Amino acid sequence: xxxxxxxxxxxxxxxxxxxxxxxxxxxxxxxxxxxxxxxxxxxxxxxxxxxxxxxxxxxxxxxxxxxxxxxxxxxxxxxxxxxxxxxxxxxxxxxxxxxxxxxxxxxxxxxxxxxxxxxxxxxxxxxxxxxxxxxxxxxxxxxxxxxxxxxxxxxxxxxxxxxxxxxxxxxxxxxxxxxxxxxxxxxxxxxxxxxxxxxxxxxxxxxxxxxxxxxxxxxxxxx
Amino acid sequence: xxxxxxxxxxxxxxxxxxxxxxxxxxxxxxxxxxxxxxxxxxxxxxxxxxxxxxxxxxxxxxxxxxxxxxxxxxxxxxxxxxxxxxxxxxxxxxxxxxxxxxxxxxxxxxxxxxxxxxxxxxxxxxxxxxxxxxxxxxxxxxxxxxxxxxxxxxxxxxxxxxxxxxxxxxxxxxxxxxxxxxxxxxxxxxxxxxxxxxxxxxxxxxxxxxxxxxxxxxxxxxxxxxxxxxxxxxxxxxxxxxxxxxxxxxxxxxxxxxxxxxxxxxxxxxxxxxxxxxxxxxxxxxxxxxxxxxxxxxxxxxxxxxxxxxxxxxxxxxxxxxxxxxxxxxxxxxxxxxxxxxx
Numbered sequence: 001x002x003x004x005x006x007x008x009x010x011x012x013x014x015x016x017x018x019x020x021x022x023x024x025x026x027x028x029x030x031x032x033x034x035x036x037x038x039x040x041x042x043x044x045x046x047x048x049x050x051x052x053x054x055x056x057x058x059x060x061x062x063x064x065x066x067x068x069x070x071x072x073x074x075x076x077x078x079x080x081x082x083x084x085x086x087x088x089x090x091x092x093x094x095x096x097x098x099x100x101x102x103x104x105x106x107x108x109x110x111x112x113x114x115x116x117x118x119x120x121x122x123x124x125x126x127x128x129x130x131x132x133x134x135x136x137x138x139x140x141x142x143x144x145x146x147x148x149x150x151x152x153x154x155x156x157x158x159x160x161x162x163x164x165x166x167x168x169x170x171x172x173x174x175x176x177x178x179x180x181x182x183x184x185x186x187x188x189x190x191x192x193x194x195x196x197x198x199x200x201x202x203x204x205x206x207x208x209x210x211x212x213x214x215x216x217x218x219x220x221x222x223x
Numbered sequence: 224x225x226x227x228x229x230x231x232x233x234x235x236x237x238x239x240x241x242x243x244x245x246x247x248x249x250x251x252x253x254x255x256x257x258x259x260x261x262x263x264x265x266x267x268x269x270x271x272x273x274x275x276x277x278x279x280x281x282x283x284x285x286x287x288x289x290x291x292x293x294x295x296x297x298x299x300x301x302x303x304x305x306x307x308x309x310x311x312x313x314x315x316x317x318x319x320x321x322x323x324x325x326x327x328x329x330x331x332x333x334x335x336x337x338x339x340x341x342x343x344x345x346x347x348x349x350x351x352x353x354x355x356x357x358x359x360x361x362x363x364x365x366x367x368x369x370x371x372x373x374x375x376x377x378x379x380x381x382x383x384x385x386x387x388x389x390x391x392x393x394x395x396x397x398x399x400x401x402x403x404x405x406x407x408x409x410x411x412x413x414x415x416x417x418x419x420x421x422x423x424x425x426x427x428x429x430x431x432x433x434x435x436x437x438x439x440x441x442x443x444x445x446x447x448x449x450x451x452x453x454x455x456x457x458x459x460x461x462x463x464x465x466x467x468x469x470x471x472x473x474x475x476x477x478x479x480x481x482x483x484x485x486x487x488x489x490x491x492x493x494x495x496x497x498x499x500x501x502x503x504x505x506x507x508x509x510x511x512x513x514x515x516x517x518x519x520x521x522x523x524x525x526x527x528x529x530x531x532x533x534x535x536x537x538x539x540x541x542x543x544x545x546x547x548x549x550x551x552x553x554x555x556x557x558x559x560x561x562x563x564x565x566x
Contacts, residue, residue, distance in 0.1 A: 003316035010313060014304035066300035072361055075276040075294035075371065076318045219280035222237040 004077060004085035008061065012089055015064050021056040025049060025097055029105065039109035039120055040188035043129035044181050046105045047098065047136045051177055052166040054094035054140025055147070059162065061090040062148045080215040083150075087211055091141040098133035102126060118191030128193045131200055132180040138203040139169050139177045142210035150221035151214060176202035226288035228252040228275070228369060228400065233284035235270055244270045248284070248426045250419070254368065257395045257414055258402045261429070262421035268404045269297065269373055271421060275402055276371040290368030290400070293318065295375035299358035301346050307333060307357050308342040311364060318365030325364065332360035335390075336383045352378045359383070363390050370394050372403035376410060388481040396462060396485040413442060413464065413479040441480040442505040447490050448473045449497040456493040462486045477505055 012018055028049035033042045065073075065086070073082045106126050112119055145151075147162035169175050176199035183194035234246040244267040252258065252275070262268045273279040274286065276294040303310055308329045315325025333339050338356040341349060346357065355378040362370060370391070376384050388411055391401050403411070418429040442464065449455065451472035460466050462485060465477040478486045483502070490497040 003313070003319075007313040007317055010309075011304065016304075066302050068296040068299050068358070069303055071273070071276070071278045071296050072294055072299075072314065072358065073317055074278045075292045075362075076314070076365075079278055219278065220282075 001081065001085065004073070004082060005089060007073070008065075008085045008089040009092075011064055012061055012093060015060075017060045017064055018057065018093060021053045021060065022097065024056070025053045025101070028053075029101060033105050033109070035108040036110050038114045038116070038188050039106055039111050039122075039125045040128070040184045040193070041114060042105050042109040043102065043125065043132065044184035044188070046101050046129065047132035047184070048170055048177070048181055050094060050098045050101075050133055051136040051140040051143070051170055052163065053097065054091070054137045055144035055162050055166050057093050058087060058090040058141055058144025059148045059158070061086045061093075062144075074218070079218040083215045083218045084211065087141060087145050087214065090144065091137060091207075094137040094140060095134065098137050099130060102129040102133050105129070113191035114188045120188075120191060120193060124193040128184065128187070128195060131196050132184055135180040135196060135199050135203040136177050138200075138207040139175070140166065142203075142207040143169055145207075145210045145214040150217045153221075176200070176206065227254070228288045228290060229286070230274070230281075231285050231287070233274060233281040233286060235267075235274060235279060235282050243282075243424050245274070245421070245426070246283075246424050248274075250426065252369070252400045252402065254290075254398045254400055255395050256400050256416045257391065257411065258400070259411070259415040259418040260402060260404045260421060261418060262404075266421045267424060268421050271426065272371050272373045272402065272404060275369070291319070291365070292369045292371065293362035293365065293367035294371045295358050295362045295373060297374040297377060299354045301349050301351075301354045303346045305346055306343050307338065307346060307349065307353075310346060310357060311360055314361045315364045318367070320365055328364035329360065332364050333357075335386055336360060337380065337386070338383075352380060352383075355379055356383055359387055359390075363394075366394070366397065366399070368399050370399060370401045372401065372405075374404055374406065376405055376407065389484055392462075392479075392482040392485045396458070396482070396489070411479070411481050414481050443478050443480050443483040443486075444501075444503050444505040445476045445478060445483065445486055445490070446473060446500040446502075447476065447497045448500055449490075449493070450495060456489055456497070458489040459486055459493070459497075462489065473500065 029046060032045045032049065062083070070082065103126055106122065106129060110116065111122050111125065143162060143165045147158050147165055152158040152161060169177050170181070172178055179202070180196040180199040183196050183199070187194040228251070230248050230250040233248040233250075234243055236243045248271065260268050260271060270279065272294075274281055276292055277286075277289055278294065305313065308326065311329030311333070312322060312326045315328050316322055318325075320328060330339065330342060333342050333356070336356040336359060338353055338360075341353050341356075344353075346354065349357065355375070359375055359379070362372075362375075372391075376387060379387065391403070391411060392414065394401050405411075420427050420429055446469065447455075447459075449472050453472070454460075455466055455474045455476070459476060462482050463476040463478045466474055469475045476486060487499060487502070490499060
């Protein structure tokens with residue numbers, strides 16, 4: 001599995017197809033986060049923007065390897081494991097992105113509640129931000145895994161489906177990402193830092209299910 | 224000893240209501256067997272190979288006893304952001320080699336296939352034939368127990384085609400199973416243990432004499448001398464299509480050209496080692512005749528290979544002679560053995 005992850009990581013990094021999602025995320029943050037804003041609001045925005053970016057990274061990873069090369073790796077380790085490595089690398093890239101952005105955003109934001117009256121502890125804010133980011137990276141990966149090969153192959157259907165699913169994952173009540181973001185925003189209003197462990201559990205379970213479905217279908221769909 | 228790869232009632236269709244591409248396929252693939260699959264275009268040969276390689280799962284039926292598998296696709300894309308040796312090192316590691324062993328095996332196989340000069344070339348700049356060499360090397364570098372070749376010879380140059388035939392013979396001699404599809408009927412002629420035809424979504428074993436392949440294709444006569452009262456090494460007899468005693472301790476082996484190097488290695492590596500008296504081309508008809516009169520024609524001279532010109536692939540027997548029988552044992556010593564480099 002280590003060799004597979006290394007191979008998929010090298011494939012992602014050397015293909016330079018990671019660049020557009022990274023630039024998009026930087027642009028999201030440049031527009032939405034300004035210094036001096038309440039920290040928990042900014043962190044909520046940082047996490048929310050990561051969800052569609054994570055889904056796009058999955059798309060980049062899953063479609064970056066030519067089908068014949070994928071077949072060679074699949075023959076060696078089994079198609080499900082090969083696809084799992086590909087999805088894991090996409091998730092890893094999204095987590096790295098979120099984990100880099102969160103401390104930076106915290107550092108430039110104002111460590112206070114939304115009305116600038118109550119102080120918010122810096123370390124706790126970073127922790128809550130990282131957890132929310134992780135929830136969004138996981139759900140974004142699940143969205144990406146369910147809207148790319150082997151489930152949806154034609155880009156004409158897959159890309160709109162991915163965008164719609166990413167939007168729904170952010171706004172639908174009951175979605176772990178929605179719960180985590182709501183926690184940050186209400187926390188900002190009241191000046192208390194939330195610990196979104198319940199949304200994290202939900203996101204882990206949902207993502208595990210989505211990845212299992214995607215990996216199980218790899219050997220059942222035409223290339 | 225590992226089990227056979229078994230397909231029981233295997234069927235495959237694409238989509239929930241698509242037509243059946245294959246149905247009712249029963250097949251047992253024992254270690255060390257070479258199997259040829261034939262069929263017209265679009266009959267489902269590639270689908271069968273993808274099932275055998277484990278890339279596709281059967282829609283119905285079961286596949287059991289999967290060994291370590293490697294697959295060579297028909298067309299290999301160049302759009303990978305690696306150099307040839309970089310890609311092969313990654314794939315070698317994916318196949319289970321350590322990174323150093325994978326890098327060494329990658330260079331050794333590129334050299335064998337005549338692509339050593341392209342080792343540091345980005346894959347995107349490789350020609351179609353050179354990418355195909357990378358695809359072949361990728362499958363061979365970890366010495367798989369099952370090798371699946373989907374028209375792997377297409378696009379290779381003559382030297383690499385011969386080298387791949389030799390590599391296939393080495394794999395089967397080492398106990399690996401090999402399944403291949405190729406549109407050239409002379410490909411590995413005489414070597415396959417079984418030939419199957421895919422027609423109308425079903426798999427049938429060909430039973431006509433040409434399919435069993437005892438005499439078709441270029442053969443090599445190897446005369447070797449061993450201890451006077453000892454039978455030839457079992458491995459050598461298994462590789463040959465015919466082995467007959469021509470004198471006290473002298474045996475004459477008829478072997479398909481692709482397996483001749485492996486036979487020489489088996490003879491020279493036997494305990495006690497056999498002495499190779501002569502190596503020469505066998506005409507297809509002499510291969511079948513059990514007469515000693517055929518022997519003088521096999522005097523070890525390159526000119527005695529009369530079908531050289533007729534064979535575009537450059538017959539392996541000439542190459543075997545050029546190296547000299549004594550060197551044949553050392554032909555491929557740089558390819559790592561399967562056990563020692565495994566993590």
